[in-house]
Amino acid sequence: MNRVTVATRHLASFLVLVHVSLGPIEAQTGAYCPIVPQTQDSSTTVFGGDDVLDLTGSNSKPSARLRVQNASASTIVFIDGATTHDPAALAALKKSKAQIVLKTNTGPTAARTMLTHRVETVSVLAAIPQDAAGVAATYRPETANHPEVLAEYRSIGQKLAAVPNTVIVPGARGQETVRQRLLAQASERQPASLLVVIGHNENGVLKLPDRSSLQLDELAEASAKSGRPVHVLSCDTVSANTQAAGFVTTRPLYFEEIAQALNVAFSTKTKDRTVGQFVRDVNVALATPESNARKTKIIVAVAVVGGTVLALAILNASDCGPLSREKCA
């Protein structure tokens, strides 16, 4: 048989093998699992044992950091002010799949109590711009010159509007600014109603689409006074210099993935929902795989193409290689 044909067949077999072996990468990232059936029932555990990890203050030891780093998305991690000033702890948090962690000022016991706080309803307020003036207010006037940004925010608005119990707040309502509206909502005495706020923050300050702004600390303070639990879904709030206790995020969040995660969390059936269960459902949904699986596949595909070309070049360069037309001595 011709050597070229043999080499081509080997190459084809190699590529098929690589394709087949890449299959499980997607399967193991949660989108589809062939072994464990996917369920839509929220976990009923009461946040004891391994589903919480304590990384507060003196508990931030190397072993604890390693556990946090390898924690699953269903784990709730407790941190405090000292943790946010510890670079090693922050690095572990950023590598972890637990992307929403609970910052506490009063210790792990109080944090557990907060997790088991029962909620009957969950309301979502998304303070995002829906017109050019809103984009200019959220960023700066020059940003509004790019219609692509507004188009993307409108698309995000449609996706978020499709999430149950979600209200888009694109600007002031009469005399009431977005800031006042958010604070008023957080100040409502409804301990059984979780308020989720979605917005753009810079250094712990929510930049609102009517030129007003709101510090995350102010929102937490209003929540603490009223007893209504508030959860802010925004970018990397763990890095913001906030004092107040509450849930914080450990990485940049895209609005689309927030909408997707909330849809999943709302679709989860549960009898007695607690704050911790809702946050955990959101966290698990945020950790789904899209990015990791895609990245891995792209890297492997580039490596395979590059490797194949390199292998062919080496085979060709060799006098006795299968592609060489010359006879070996």
Added chain:
Amino acid sequence: MNPSLVDKPIGSQLSYAAAVFAAKRRLVDAGLGAKEVERRVTLATQYSRVVMQVLVSLIVLLSAVYLLVTGNEPSQKLASGLIGTVVGYWLR
């Protein structure tokens, strides 16, 4: 090219292409500042250009591989040169 990508010793073209694709996919997140959003808008405008670069590279690469496998010695030398050029371009 984005200045933050230029100082990489190797692979800046690949990083640039990845940044363009990422910007095309999503311009904003819940924490990017105004300058970063505007930078991403600028990167996203380069999408067609980068797609053409990828397509041309693939065509050249596949043609070169074909020449390498089936061609005579001068063609194989030419093919090796083409492969080196394409790989060098993306790894620069």
